[in-house]
Structure formats: C-alpha cells, structure tokens
Amino acid sequence: MTPRVTVQAAPFDLAAEMTALLAGRVDVGGLASFVGLVRADEGLAALTLEHYPGMTERAIAGIAAEACGRWPLTGCTVIHRVGRLPPGAPIVLVLTASAHRAASLEACAFLIDWLKTGAPFWKREEFADGRERWVEAKAADDAAALRWAR
Amino acid sequence: MHLLYFAWVRQRVGLGEEDIAPPPAVRDVAGLVAFLAARSPGHAAAFADPRQIRCAVNQEFADPTTPVGPEDEIAFFPPVTGG
Numbered sequence: 001m002t003p004r005v006t007v008q009a010a011p012f013d014l015a016a017e018m019t020a021l022l023a024g025r026v027d028v029g030g031l032a033s034f035v036g037l038v039r040a041d042e043g044l045a046a047l048t049l050e051h052y053p054g055m056t057e058r059a060i061a062g063i064a065a066e067a068c069g070r071w072p073l074t075g076c077t078v079i080h081r082v083g084r085l086p087p088g089a090p091i092v093l094v095l096t097a098s099a100h101r102a103a104s105l106e107a108c109a110f111l112i113d114w115l116k117t118g119a120p121f122w123k124r125e126e127f128a129d130g131r132e133r134w135v136e137a138k139a140a141d142d143a144a145a146l147r148w149a150r
Numbered sequence: 151m152h153l154l155y156f157a158w159v160r161q162r163v164g165l166g167e168e169d170i171a172p173p174p175a176v177r178d179v180a181g182l183v184a185f186l187a188a189r190s191p192g193h194a195a196a197f198a199d200p201r202q203i204r205c206a207v208n209q210e211f212a213d214p215t216t217p218v219g220p221e222d223e224i225a226f227f228p229p230v231t232g233g
Contacts, residue, residue, distance in 0.1 A: 036233055049232070050157055052225060055209035080232065092233055112233055120206070120225075121232025122157035134158050137229030 003064035003076035007056050009083040012093050021075035021097050028074050030101035032108035034094040040087035043128040049082045049091065052120040056080070059119045067096070067111055071103040078111060080121065151220055153186075155196070156227035159203065162196035171220070179205050180214035182224065196226070204229055 038047045075097035096107040123135040187197040205212045206225045
C-alpha cells in the first residue's frame with residue numbers, strides 16, 4: 001500500500017477521498033480522518049502557506065511510510081494545501097484506514113502531530129487591520145532545534 | 151552550490167534562490183551560514199540569529215555540522231509551522 005500524498009492549492013473533497021480509500025475493500029473496520037482548518041483568531045483575515053516544493057512531498061511521504069510500518073494500515077492519504085486561505089478554509093486532510101479503530105486513530109494522530117513539526121511548511125498571518133506576521137513555531141517544537149554555535 | 155530561502159529568510163535576503171561558489175574553507179552548514187551572513191545587508195539580517203534558522207541539504211534536514219559541497223542544494227528557513 002502506497003500512501004497518497006499531495007500538496008496542492010486547490011480544495012480537497014473529503015467524501016471523495018474517503019470513498020477512494022475504501023474502494024473495492026471489505027477488510028477495513030475503521031477509517032479515521034482529521035481536517036485542519038483556518039481559525040479566525042485575533043481578527044485574522046487570511047493565512048498564506050508556503051512550502052518547499054520537492055522536499056515537502058518527500059518529507060510527508062517518508063513519515064506516511066513510517067506510519068504504515070508502525071500500524072497495519074490498509075490506506076493512508078495526506079493532502080496539505082498551500083497558498084492564501086481565508087478563515088474557515090480546510091488546510092490539511094489526513095485519512096487512515098485499518099481493520100481496527102485503534103490503529104486508524106493512532107496513525108491519524110501520529111501523522112497530524114508530525115506534520116506540525118517535521119514537514120517544511122510556513123504560515124503567514126494577515127489581519128484585518130493590515131498587519132502581517134509569520135507564525136512562530138511552538139516552544140515544544142523547538143526541542144529539535146538546531147544549535148549553530150561552532 | 152544552489153541555495154533556496156523560504157518564509158522570512160527569503161523576505162530578509164530579498165531572494166528566493168541563488169547560485170554561489172563559496173571559498174573552499176566553507177565545508178559545513180555552520181561555515182556556510184557565517185559566509186552568507188557577510189554577503190549583503192539582507193543576508194546579514196536573515197542570518198543575524200542562526201538559532202532561528204533551520205537548514206536542509208539536498209532536501210534532508212541538516213545540522214550545523216552537515217557537510218556542504220558545490221553540487222548541493224541547500225535551503226534555509228525558519229522553524230516549520232505546518233499542519
């Protein structure tokens with residue numbers, strides 16, 4: 001089973017992606033999904049996502065393959081959007097299918113946690129008053145911070 | 151050596167990518183950062199606090215001791231904020 005990994009500007013179709021993951025199968029007992037959305041905090045007007053074409057897809061494919069090694073998945077889909085997105089817009093979709101619910105739920109959580117810290121994406125916030133700022137990584141994400149001192 | 155910059159690193163440098171030929175003394179990521187910081191005021195601003203910068207060499211996450219060479223694709227960017 002090869003995970004489906006896509007980075008795209010276009011919206012995704014949750015129902016169509018779920019159907020595709022189950023097509024022709026009767027061995028799936030659980031299909032877990034996570035959809036990340038743009039939240040309108042502090043008067044946010046839009047969120048722009050930037051990525052590293054090539055590396056981003058490779059990095060996600062690598063971690064999806066790791067998820068498939070840790071849990072007995074029958075299907076796995078990761079779609080991450082890039083570009084300028086308004087509040088309420090879906091940003092990311094993770095789908096994981098397995099014979100049993102625990103594997104699908106755990107693998108889904110693993111993938112979305114990893115996407116936060118291990119895939120090269122950057123978010124820039126635009127606010128209604130014209131301010132712009134790059135979202136800073138959470139302190140917890142800095143555990144893996146590089147040390148540059150020579 | 152092909153360099154790529156993303157997010158605020160790109161904005162501060164003023165370029166999305168560039169090709170450079172650093173001196174032979176530049177052998178690793180830390181050495182390259184020191185070399186780049188002296189390249190222009192924009193580079194200096196981008197690399198002013200190297201602790202805020204992450205790096206990938208040939209599309210794999212790297213650290214300051216990762217070797218770099220003339221054929222490498224090297225990217226600099228802030229800590230990632232996806233998901």
